Amino acid sequence: MEELLERLLEECRPFTSMGKVADYIPELAKSDPDALGVYVIGSEGKHSWAGDCRKSFTLQSVVKPILLLQALLDNGPEVVQSQVGVEATGKPFDAINAGDRTLDSRHINPMVNMGAIVMCTLIRGGNYAERFQRLLELTGRLAGDPEIGVDEAVYRSEKSHGSKNRALAYLLKSYGLLEDDVEAVLDCYFRACSIRVDCRGLAHIGAVLSNRGRLPDSNERIFPASLARYVNAILMTCGMYNGSGEFAIRVGIPAKSGVAGGIMAVVPTRMGIGIYGPALDHKGNSLAGIQLLERLSRELYLSIF
Ligand code: GLU
Numbered sequence: 001m002e003e004l005l006e007r008l009l010e011e012c013r014p015f016t017s018m019g020k021v022a023d024y025i026p027e028l029a030k031s032d033p034d035a036l037g038v039y040v041i042g043s044e045g046k047h048s049w050a051g052d053c054r055k056s057f058t059l060q061s062v063v064k065p066i067l068l069l070q071a072l073l074d075n076g077p078e079v080v081q082s083q084v085g086v087e088a089t090g091k092p093f094d095a096i097n098a099g100d101r102t103l104d105s106r107h108i109n110p111m112v113n114m115g116a117i118v119m120c121t122l123i124r125g126g127n128y129a130e131r132f133q134r135l136l137e138l139t140g141r142l143a144g145d146p147e148i149g150v151d152e153a154v155y156r157s158e159k160s161h162g163s164k165n166r167a168l169a170y171l172l173k174s175y176g177l178l179e180d181d182v183e184a185v186l187d188c189y190f191r192a193c194s195i196r197v198d199c200r201g202l203a204h205i206g207a208v209l210s211n212r213g214r215l216p217d218s219n220e221r222i223f224p225a226s227l228a229r230y231v232n233a234i235l236m237t238c239g240m241y242n243g244s245g246e247f248a249i250r251v252g253i254p255a256k257s258g259v260a261g262g263i264m265a266v267v268p269t270r271m272g273i274g275i276y277g278p279a280l281d282h283k284g285n286s287l288a289g290i291q292l293l294e295r296l297s298r299e300l301y302l303s304i305f
Helices: 003-018 028-029 060-075 079-082 115-121 128-143 152-160 163-174 184-193 199-210 223-239 241-250 286-299
Strands: 037-042 049-053 255-257 262-267 271-276
Touching: 003 037, 003 049, 003 079, 028 115, 028 152, 028 184, 049 079, 049 199, 060 079, 060 184, 060 199, 060 223, 060 255, 060 262, 060 271, 079 163, 079 223, 115 163, 115 184, 128 184, 152 184, 152 262, 163 184, 184 262, 199 223, 199 262, 199 271, 241 286, 262 286
Parallel strands: none
Antiparallel strands: 037 049, 037 271, 255 262, 262 271
């Protein structure tokens, strides 16, 4: 496996120069565009990696499946689905999914910003600091990293350049889809996006989802298998922004990308994969990262289709 990962990494490194690092959040523009790393945790517990997999970066949208999972754990699927739909929007992550008609919660999903912002309101807790703390603890368990924390510089940058997310949240509020104080909810969302991980952490999250809710090392169950099915299904249809259909054809596994360049991928029953490659394509996905996953999927017959 190590040899395969090394070879694919070298094959895909040239693609990093074809992408562009996200700069709509100034702090993200500081990432190294040439970085590329991959980490795999197999169902038998073996870890394999290549490239820049020790570099840390922020989860960004990769936190969305974790927000969804926390909301599911706290409320159950029926309540969650009554608040936010499950259909792909076919639009960018921060699109305003409203036309001249009333915004319908069935027209958003937990993998776009509007849906993820609503997920924050579904986390249980006395206040938003408590809710975020619970989310951070779940993220630490999923990533196998008890030291997990927030990148304060990215968080501040995110918060001070968050006009679009503010617009989305106020729109939700105006349509009665969000009751709480908008700034408190957004603060939780911005912090969630700014949680720091590395490729190993992403692979660990993927391994738990591939293992249907059990930790890869101890086999301890941390959430029910039915919730893994819910999250993996939404990752498959909506996880790679408005490039999810093409990704399903080219790679064929549930995955979630983020604008910092991370991709967390799940190969049900077989492995979790973590990728880092901050140079993005025009839809916001790691350009070299997708190339690497496509090749890995071909070599190891990972596609579920
Ligand atoms: N913090 C980002 C935002 O909401 C997350 C974007 C992403 O990774 O897609 O703008």
